Amino acid sequence: MDILVFVKRVPDTESKIRVNREAHSIVEEGLNFILSPYDEYAMEEALRIKAAKGGRVVAVSVGRDESLVILRKCLAMGADEAVLIKDPLPETYDGLRTARIIARFVQARFAEAKLLLFGKQSVGADNSQVPSMVAELLGVGQANVVVKLEVEGDGATAYREIEGAQEKISLTLPAVISAQKGLNEPRYETLKGIMMAKKKEIPIISIEDLGFGPNDLAPRLEVLAMDEPPARKAGRVVTGEPADTARQIVEFLHNEAKVI
Amino acid sequence: MILTYIEIRENKIKKASLEALSEAGRIAAELKTGSAAVLLGTGLEGFAPELHSCGAAKVYLLEGARLDRYSTQDYAAALAGLVKKLGPTAVFFSATAMGKDLAPRLAARLGVGLASDCTRVAARDGRLEFTRPIFAGKALLTFRLTSSPQVVSLRPNVFPLSSGTAAGEIIKESFEIPDSASRAEVTEILKESGAEIDVSEADVVISGGRGMKGPENFDLLREVAALMPRSAVGASRSAVDSGWIGHQHQVGQTGKTISPNLYMAFGISGAIQHLAGMSSSKVIVAVNKDPDAPIFKVADFGVVGDLFQVIPPLKEELKKLRSA
Secondary structure, three states: OEEEEEEOEEEOOOOOOOEEOOOOEEOOOOOOEEEOHHHHHHHHHHHHHHHHHOOEEEEEEEEOHHHHHHHHHHHHHOOOEEEEEEOOOOOOOOHHHHHHHHHHHHHHHOOOOOEEEEEOOOOOOOOOOHHHHHHHHHOOEEEEEEEEEEEEOOEEEEEEEEOOEEEEEEEEOOEEEEEOOOOOOOOOOOHHHHHHHHHOOOOEEEOOOOOOOOOOOOOOEEEEEEEOOOOOOOOEEEOOOHHHHHHHHHHHHHHHOOOO | OEEEEOOEEOOEEOHHHHHHHHHHHHHHHHOOOOEEEEEEOOOOHHHHHHHHOOOOOEEEEEOOHHHOOOOHHHHHHHHHHHHHHHOOOEEEEEOOHHHHHHHHHHHHHHOOOEEEEEOEEEEEOOEEEEEEEEHHHOEEEEEEEOOOOEEEEEOOOOOOOOOOOOOOEEEEEOOOOOOOOOOEEEEEEEEOOOOOOOOOOOOEEEEEOHHHOOHHHHHHHHHHHHOOOOEEEEEOHHHHHOOOOOHHHEEOOOOEOOOOOEEEEEOOOOOHHHHHHHOOOOEEEEEEOOOOOHHHHOOOEEEEOOHHHHHHHHHHHHHHHHHO
16 A cells, blocks of 8 residues: 655744745744655554555655755654655746645556545645645545544544544544544654665656646735734733732723723 | 525524624625525435525525534535536635635635635725635735635634524535545544633633632632633633643743633733634633733733632622622
8 A cells, every 4th residue: 555645844833933024934044854744644544544554655745856855854763755846936826836846746657546645735825725725636535634534444434623523533544644643652763764765766846747838837815915913012021929919810801891 | 596505503504604604694785795604414404494584585405424523625625516507706714624624625626716814805996805814803804815715714603693584495416526545534523521611712711821820729710711602711821831731722932812802811921822712702801910911901801819809709699790
């Protein structure tokens, strides 16, 4: 059973993000980049399914050469193979564009894959679009924001997080699954894994290799501006007797802020 | 026309759907077009008056045996049928769990871009402009979609409800839903025991961090929350990673990004990834022992003190207010 895991390189969540307003982009200098945290849960789940059921785990990223670093991490975690689909454009924030690239890749290279695993969103674009769009383009079932997954034969049961509850979803394979925190506890790479990952070759394929022409992947989204959010003004800070400060909180909320 | 997808949960219209419909009405008025709502399932006529009064002149009911239970594939197929028939300018969703699941599937089926989880929509020269937080709110992206119809999802708890008394029309439609070999079906909904409202939908979020010292102390926060309507208990990443409370309560960059009316942070220092997730709250109150905690830089009202000493009298004050 082939399991594909789609991963993205993103700025560390502890990073402060600065915006280049002219370029409509974030300032990349000084940022530490990581494998998107939700993708790490997807990667771990693929490795666990492989350990139980056998098969092959392939990590795939759409991005620039810099994404080779996170693909090496996936190999070090235990992926059998990794592939970089080189995207000539920087971040477009257009989920359908990425989904079309991925769907074409799956059809061309891994048409027999049984599971397509994603993070529930990339940390950064925060779109939560690509998994569902890939599922639609491939005509397969989907379960997003999954916190528990059981694969059995040609089917799977996924538990998906919704507001205050979980949906139990019965799927036939192939299917798209997107991972939420809580699905598992991702492993650390071992030294042996890191050494082996260094020796593996990561094929790089272009969007032309997938049959896309120069104008086939024009983004359906036109960025007009990127801004930093309005800074919040620090308010009043008080100290004192607990009973007194508690009373002041409620007075503030009731009389000034008028939220209770 | 702007068509808004209306979500029903536990036999009620989701508040977030009404927010999306309200905004659709405002934008439709600016574009000098109409606002309509669509519901999927059977026996849903009873919901129409509430939607009419929220600005939907037309309420479409898509009926069919396959639509009685939510399936992303079937719902996307049925909605695509209606969109092709009506040719709306835009289709609005609320970015709830269902909206985030369904809107991208519909957009891909229609071959159009999606503006997801928007916090602002504006009509300029007859075209729509969207703003959405990226990097969990560390930056804001403003953009247009170049494809049509414009498929949009709106963040819950951001757009105000509108109300009116307008009457309207109910239109029933049905579309053939193609069978697919690969299926995904919801077979059961498992409620979290004693589940309150989700942090993403709550008006008030009472949140705890490392300063809570242990899982048992989250009961203190539940007690405070119980004194406020439409409230939920939240948590920082370190509290969740320590196993004190489930991750579905986590607020921040690898948790939920929320905009409640009131966010109360107890024992949360305010790491960058946490601040990103809650800084768009309307009012922020923080209680922390450390006067240098970064949370005070975003708090409208801060108390430097021991949360374990502040919470008991705080509960008393809240009770007094309730009985006043």
